[in-house]
Amino acid sequence: MFQVILQVVLIVMSISLFVCFIRTIIGPTLPDRVLALDSFGINLIGFVGMIMLVQETVAYSDVALVLSILAFIGTIALSKFIERGVVFDRE
Amino acid sequence: MTVSEIIISILVLIGGFLSLLSSIGLIRFRDVYGRAQAATKSATLGVISIMLGVFLFFLAQGQFNGKILLVILFVFLTAPVAAMMISRTAYWKGVPLWEQSIQDDLKEVYNKKNENDEST
Numbered sequence: 001m002f003q004v005i006l007q008v009v010l011i012v013m014s015i016s017l018f019v020c021f022i023r024t025i026i027g028p029t030l031p032d033r034v035l036a037l038d039s040f041g042i043n044l045i046g047f048v049g050m051i052m053l054v055q056e057t058v059a060y061s062d063v064a065l066v067l068s069i070l071a072f073i074g075t076i077a078l079s080k081f082i083e084r085g086v087v088f089d090r091e
Numbered sequence: 092m093t094v095s096e097i098i099i100s101i102l103v104l105i106g107g108f109l110s111l112l113s114s115i116g117l118i119r120f121r122d123v124y125g126r127a128q129a130a131t132k133s134a135t136l137g138v139i140s141i142m143l144g145v146f147l148f149f150l151a152q153g154q155f156n157g158k159i160l161l162v163i164l165f166v167f168l169t170a171p172v173a174a175m176m177i178s179r180t181a182y183w184k185g186v187p188l189w190e191q192s193i194q195d196d197l198k199e200v201y202n203k204k205n206e207n208d209e210s211t
Contacts, residue, residue: 001092005100009107009141016107019114023126031123031181038173039117039130043110045162046141053103053145061158064142068165075173079180 006054013047034078041071095151102144109137122189123181131174139163 020043023036048064080087092100116129146159182197 002096002100005104009103012107012111016110016114019118023117029123029181029186031177031184031186032126035123035126035130035174035177036117038170038177039113039134042134042138042166042170043114045166046106046110046138049138049141049145049159050103053099053148058149058154058156061156061162064162065158065165068162068169072165072169072173076176079173079176083180083183 003054006050010047010050010054013043013050016043017047030082031079034075034082038071038075041067041074044071095147099144099148099151102140102147106137106140106144109133109140113137122192123186124178124188127174127178131170135166135170138166142166 017040020036020040024033024040027033027036045064045067048060048067052058052060077087113129113134116133117126120126120129142159142163146156149156182201188195
């Protein structure tokens with residue numbers, strides 16, 4: 001029963017990732033696409049956590065930590081680049 | 092099923108449901124700002140629920156893993172900041188609001204900043 005629940009939630013997370021990818025493709029403006037990629041990264045952390053539960057291993061915890069840091073830094077850098085054209089202000 | 096498996100199942104089901112709701116909101120809203128609202132709140136709460144379930148699962152087996160708690164803390168701190176930066180960038184670059192929006196409180200500040208930029 002516990003394994004069946006875990007498989008169902010894994011399928012639900014896959015559907016969620018696919019819908020975020022659809023918004024990334026059809027987004028009319030550039031901030032739409034950046035926001036959809038940020039949400040994709042956050043949902044990918046939950047997907048990795050579900051794989052940790054299914055396989056009963058702790059080996060992917062570093063992967064989840066690095067994915068969260070990379071999603072945040074990529075979003076901040078892209079938003080500053082869209083706004084000003086430069087990432088590092090040297091004023 | 093033991094008691095710990097029941098608690099972990101409830102947490103994981105809540106997390107998956109909230110992530111699916113966040114994706115449906117990302118498709119159905121008509122505006123960048125509404126999509127920022129949908130993508131940052133419920134996705135964050137769903138991922139925090141799932142990682143709390145993972146932490147309790149390995150705690151029931153006798154392993155204390157601090158990295159999963161670090162993931163929870165980091166997502167909780169940084170997802171609202173990222174959504175705020177994207178919304179501000181979209182407003183300064185002139186992405187329009189939805190046509191039936193009622194009020195726009197940031198417009199006065201935006202016009203004042205434009206006048207200052209033209210005068211200098």
